[in-house]
Amino acid sequence: MTEVSSLTGRLLVATPALADPNFDRAVVLLLDHDEEGSLGVVLNRPTPVGVADILAPWAALTGEPGVVFQGGPVSLDSALGVAVVPGGALGEGGTPPMGTGAGPGAEAGETAGAQVADRAGVQPAEEPLGWRRVHGAIGLVDLEAPPELLAAVLGSLRIFAGYAGWGPGQLEDELVEGAWYVVESEPGDVSSPDPEQLWRAVLRRQRNELAMVATYPDDPSLN
Numbered sequence: 001m002t003e004v005s006s007l008t009g010r011l012l013v014a015t016p017a018l019a020d021p022n023f024d025r026a027v028v029l030l031l032d033h034d035e036e037g038s039l040g041v042v043l044n045r046p047t048p049v050g051v052a053d054i055l056a057p058w059a060a061l062t063g064e065p066g067v068v069f070q071g072g073p074v075s076l077d078s079a080l081g082v083a084v085v086p087g088g089a090l091g092e093g094g095t096p097p098m099g100t101g102a103g104p105g106a107e108a109g110e111t112a113g114a115q116v117a118d119r120a121g122v123q124p125a126e127e128p129l130g131w132r133r134v135h136g137a138i139g140l141v142d143l144e145a146p147p148e149l150l151a152a153v154l155g156s157l158r159i160f161a162g163y164a165g166w167g168p169g170q171l172e173d174e175l176v177e178g179a180w181y182v183v184e185s186e187p188g189d190v191s192s193p194d195p196e197q198l199w200r201a202v203l204r205r206q207r208n209e210l211a212m213v214a215t216y217p218d219d220p221s222l223n
Contacts, residue, residue: 010135013182014026014199029185037167061151062157
């Protein structure tokens with residue numbers, strides 16, 4: 001891994017100038033970021049589809065709203081689970097950069113999280129079965145594992161359809177162009193009960209000029 005991997009676990013917050021409709025006011029959690037490219041999930045795109053409709057065994061462990069989120073425009077027919085495991089359940093193990101991830105979607109045999117797992121070179125220690133750490137208490141869930149393996153330790157779980165991906169150097173180019181703000185993530189971002197307000201909430205908590213960006217109107221012509 002190179003220094004560029006240090007962005008793993010951080011948030012990309014779309015600037016008001018970002019024109020791509022896939023990422024308008026998006027908050028992206030980076031699950032992997034290195035010289036081979038970047039992969040993340042959009043945290044604030046709930047869909048009308050209930051988790052119970054496609055992954056019924058996991059529905060009881062997902063927080064409100066209990067729906068599938070659109071994680072990005074890539075592989076929309078695959079599912080990826082992101083969960084928070086509170087510190088007390090993690091034991092004394094290390095903090096590897098990445099690990100195994102999601103299971104297949106309802107109709108497809110593709111595995112979004114496997115693309116992240118393939119790039120991991122360190123095996124985790126003392127972590128719950130079926131969960132691999134991404135950053136701090138945030139990790140990826142193996143959706144093919146029995147839910148009862150994690151039921152007692154999960155603090156929150158969110159299911160995403162698809163993900164956001166960037167090729168080598170692509171995200172760095174977008175950062176130079178000013179398309180994204182990069183900020184620290186918090187475990188609660190994964191399971192925000194009001195995801196439509198997450199863009200403003202993340203910016204508002206920043207202790208710099210970014211807090212003012214949170215007041216930017218949805219329609220810039222009204223500014």
